[in-house]
Amino acid sequence: MLKMQKSTRKTVSTYALVIVAFVVVQGLAMSGNISATLRGQLVPICAYVVMAISLNLTVGVLGELSLGHASFMSVGAFSGVVACISLQNMIAFGPVRLVVGMVIGALCAGIAGFLIGVPVLRLNGDYLAIVTLAFGEIIKNLITCLCVGVDSRGLRFSFLTSADALKLEEGGRVIINGPMGIAGIPKLSTFTTGFVLVLVTLFIVMNLVKSRSGRAIMAIRDNRIAAESVGIPITKYKLMAFVTSAALAGAAGTLYAMNFSTIVATKFNFNTSILILVYVVLGGLGNIRGSVIAATVITILPEMLRGFNDYRMLVYAIVLIIVMLTTNNARFKTILSRLIPSKKATGEGRQP
Amino acid sequence: MSFLSHLISGISLGSIYAIIALGYTMVYGIAKMLNFAHGDVIMVGAYACFFIASRYELPVVLGVLVAMLVCTLLGVIIERLAYKPLRSASSLAVLITAIGMSYFLQNAAQLMWTSNPKVFRSVVGDKSLKLFGGQLSISAIAIVTVATCIVIMLGLTWFTGRTKMGKAMRACSEDKGAAQLMGINVNATISMTFAIGSALAAIAGVLLCSMYPTLMPTTGSMPGIKAFTAAVFGGIGSIPGAMLGGILLGIIEIFGKAYVSTQLSDAIVFVVLIVILLVKPAGLLGKQVQEKV
Amino acid sequence: MSEPRKETKLVPVPATNYVPERDVDKPPILEARNLGIDFGGLTALEGFNLAISPTEIVGLIGPNGAGKTTVFNLLSKVYQPTRGTILLNGNDTMGMSTVQVNRAGVARTFQNIRLFSNLSVEDNVKLGLHNHIKYGMFSGVLRLPNYWKQEKQANERVRELLSIFNMEHMVHDRAGALPYGAQRRLEIIRALATAPKLLLLDEPAAGMNPSETGELMENIVKVRDTFGVAVMLIEHDMNLVMGICEGICVLNFGKIIAKGTPSEIQNNPVVIEAYLGRQKEDG
Numbered sequence: 001m002l003k004m005q006k007s008t009r010k011t012v013s014t015y016a017l018v019i020v021a022f023v024v025v026q027g028l029a030m031s032g033n034i035s036a037t038l039r040g041q042l043v044p045i046c047a048y049v050v051m052a053i054s055l056n057l058t059v060g061v062l063g064e065l066s067l068g069h070a071s072f073m074s075v076g077a078f079s080g081v082v083a084c085i086s087l088q089n090m091i092a093f094g095p096v097r098l099v100v101g102m103v104i105g106a107l108c109a110g111i112a113g114f115l116i117g118v119p120v121l122r123l124n125g126d127y128l129a130i131v132t133l134a135f136g137e138i139i140k141n142l143i144t145c146l147c148v149g150v151d152s153r154g155l156r157f158s159f160l161t162s163a164d165a166l167k168l169e170e171g172g173r174v175i176i177n178g179p180m181g182i183a184g185i186p187k188l189s190t191f192t193t194g195f196v197l198v199l200v201t202l203f204i205v206m207n208l209v210k211s212r213s214g215r216a217i218m219a220i221r222d223n224r225i226a227a228e229s230v231g232i233p234i235t236k237y238k239l240m241a242f243v244t245s246a247a248l249a250g251a252a253g254t255l256y257a258m259n260f261s262t263i264v265a266t267k268f269n270f271n272t273s274i275l276i277l278v279y280v281v282l283g284g285l286g287n288i289r290g291s292v293i294a295a296t297v298i299t300i301l302p303e304m305l306r307g308f309n310d311y312r313m314l315v316y317a318i319v320l321i322i323v324m325l326t327t328n329n330a331r332f333k334t335i336l337s338r339l340i341p342s343k344k345a346t347g348e349g350r351q352p
Numbered sequence: 353m354s355f356l357s358h359l360i361s362g363i364s365l366g367s368i369y370a371i372i373a374l375g376y377t378m379v380y381g382i383a384k385m386l387n388f389a390h391g392d393v394i395m396v397g398a399y400a401c402f403f404i405a406s407r408y409e410l411p412v413v414l415g416v417l418v419a420m421l422v423c424t425l426l427g428v429i430i431e432r433l434a435y436k437p438l439r440s441a442s443s444l445a446v447l448i449t450a451i452g453m454s455y456f457l458q459n460a461a462q463l464m465w466t467s468n469p470k471v472f473r474s475v476v477g478d479k480s481l482k483l484f485g486g487q488l489s490i491s492a493i494a495i496v497t498v499a500t501c502i503v504i505m506l507g508l509t510w511f512t513g514r515t516k517m518g519k520a521m522r523a524c525s526e527d528k529g530a531a532q533l534m535g536i537n538v539n540a541t542i543s544m545t546f547a548i549g550s551a552l553a554a555i556a557g558v559l560l561c562s563m564y565p566t567l568m569p570t571t572g573s574m575p576g577i578k579a580f581t582a583a584v585f586g587g588i589g590s591i592p593g594a595m596l597g598g599i600l601l602g603i604i605e606i607f608g609k610a611y612v613s614t615q616l617s618d619a620i621v622f623v624v625l626i627v628i629l630l631v632k633p634a635g636l637l638g639k640q641v642q643e644k645v
Numbered sequence: 646m647s648e649p650r651k652e653t654k655l656v657p658v659p660a661t662n663y664v665p666e667r668d669v670d671k672p673p674i675l676e677a678r679n680l681g682i683d684f685g686g687l688t689a690l691e692g693f694n695l696a697i698s699p700t701e702i703v704g705l706i707g708p709n710g711a712g713k714t715t716v717f718n719l720l721s722k723v724y725q726p727t728r729g730t731i732l733l734n735g736n737d738t739m740g741m742s743t744v745q746v747n748r749a750g751v752a753r754t755f756q757n758i759r760l761f762s763n764l765s766v767e768d769n770v771k772l773g774l775h776n777h778i779k780y781g782m783f784s785g786v787l788r789l790p791n792y793w794k795q796e797k798q799a800n801e802r803v804r805e806l807l808s809i810f811n812m813e814h815m816v817h818d819r820a821g822a823l824p825y826g827a828q829r830r831l832e833i834i835r836a837l838a839t840a841p842k843l844l845l846l847d848e849p850a851a852g853m854n855p856s857e858t859g860e861l862m863e864n865i866v867k868v869r870d871t872f873g874v875a876v877m878l879i880e881h882d883m884n885l886v887m888g889i890c891e892g893i894c895v896l897n898f899g900k901i902i903a904k905g906t907p908s909e910i911q912n913n914p915v916v917i918e919a920y921l922g923r924q925k926e927d928g
Binding site for chain 1: 721723742743747748755759760761762763764771772773775780781782786788792836
């Protein structure tokens, strides 16, 4: 019974961590004790936390390497913003509109996840990784070629042409303008909505992992053949994890995009996917709380390294390499465990 | 005639991808890791050649040789410092370290050489061969690239098939433990693989920048990703596969640009990759390994 | 129509099946007819005929590389057979996947243990119960009443199952951290949790000491009696095989070379030859 309490304690502490962090930061922000740059980072941090948790579902819990997670964020960002802008007259209250936008963003990203997942999840290991990378590039390319406008007749789409091809009526508005992306986005995202999305994500992912479905997903990760032998349909649960992960990334995308006035598809490129993967790996595979902490710290880190000026990104790269070397090298590990004898490895999750 | 000229530029671009893909595939075959820093080694090679040949106006051959030397050293050092300590770690940890290395190289290059694009002077000049009364022109760099690619492929096939070191490499890629028991120095063999892969990267960098003469710290990353795709395309771990994959990828890219859409050419390349992997999950020439139950 | 009617060719089907007396009037749970598989032109198994009655303990023995595990892989549909038919409870299993035959009542263990090693013992058994726990993703995420009810039932069932091998105290341990023998036992429990009609055990006593093996023998019989399952096992430990198996089937080079009761097999010259080699004529 002691161990079970331990895992419950971990769950509770994760919620507590997020809530306390929110309260403290919100308090500091209200009393004006926070720098302008950090304040601008609050919503992106929430979005990245959600991205990291959702990617952890694919990489840590399902055990499949995805190198295209940013593309789901992109789908969510663009569809969510289109929804928010086109619903401007129907839903006046901003937060509700944002929630609707997030739901639509999550749905669209979930559908994209499903369409990609069906063919991709039959592949294994590095091949799966490269195909997710490929899909990421394809989605980025497609969105760059897409124009969307809205007028009294509803949404108008055109592909590979300029926005004029939309033939909008008088008073219509171009929303997505090809490579230029979306401009003039109303800033609906706030730190509070970001915080709520983080909580919802935590709730979904942590409850999923500790349920029948989550067990099945982890069983596939640990031993696919054994999972089949006890009657677990592999594709169903792989898809479940992948689509849930994509949908949450979509919601995060909407949150992220609604924080800026302009957004372009090339923002959600391979490097962004990798950045999120770095959060997940540094936070620990399958370790949800680790993802939350890693995403926050690494987003703030370049700000904290401001003193290094031009050397900022270089220092970041060096820190990344050193952290990977120290946490994964057997010799360093034994030295580390000698220094911190009380800290024993927990059973939960895989060691990165 | 335009078809033929597109085909030729496709093959020559593909040859560059093939040379880069060889580096990926050899390293993957032996170290079972995706060396994401490989693309940035290309960039370093191109800078090295740029400084020797364009800035100090020394002979081009010297520039290429220096580039190869610099990249070989760089590759071996990267392997020793960053990858060797992680030999028994999970592949994901090594992947992230490789990405960290890639960030490091890009940012170091930016600090040393700024992000202003440099104009790279082609190593063979801008001469071209005119055929059919000038209807078809083949640039000298295209000819040199394809020829280099063929020489490299033949050389590598000979090396891995006939030499002692090459056989040691194949043995290590099959089973490191068994190779070690047979008296093969696994560490030296892996270093050798990185050295060869990086030297090839230097050549690829010089050829790439001779074809597309803008040189920036990020020059290597997209060709790196595409070459990686090419390696998977042909079956990662397979040397003829990397060759085939690279050339096909180049042709598809140029044809996509010419006949479909410039904006969508990358998407087309990746769609073809996905279709091929769905039909042949281990790539065109890759071996499907079934898990033993 | 005008073609002359071809004469049907009748082939003899081996009908050398031994059935325990108690199962004599019951149809076999599993019947393999003329089963065979090739791997890239190499025949790994050929003409495999076997019927297993509902509560029988069958031993599958033979030298290394004889094709024993291949038989298990075919019965559990890890491989699809090149030739022949597998009838499960009288139904053809052609085209069925591993997941489907498991739901139809075949559960197995593996020669090289395949546990979900990062999960707890409890979760491993619960995964065996997967298809008997009835709630979906949404009940799980939203923690609807059904979730609590079903999980509670599952927890009780897990402890019940673990008690067969006296492993209740290990319920929260990480499966991968268990001692070897316990891992083998956990794998059997996980397979039993799927409520099979036929249990396939691939070298259950491998790596166990004689006293552990003795305990295992008792437990296999106990499992058969309490759960009413048929058991087929691959084993090199002849004490175990001769001690608990009712029928034994000997494979060599992908073919059945003998079938019979333990005493028949022990005295069969073909079997002795397969294991020990032929004695030189002149001694």
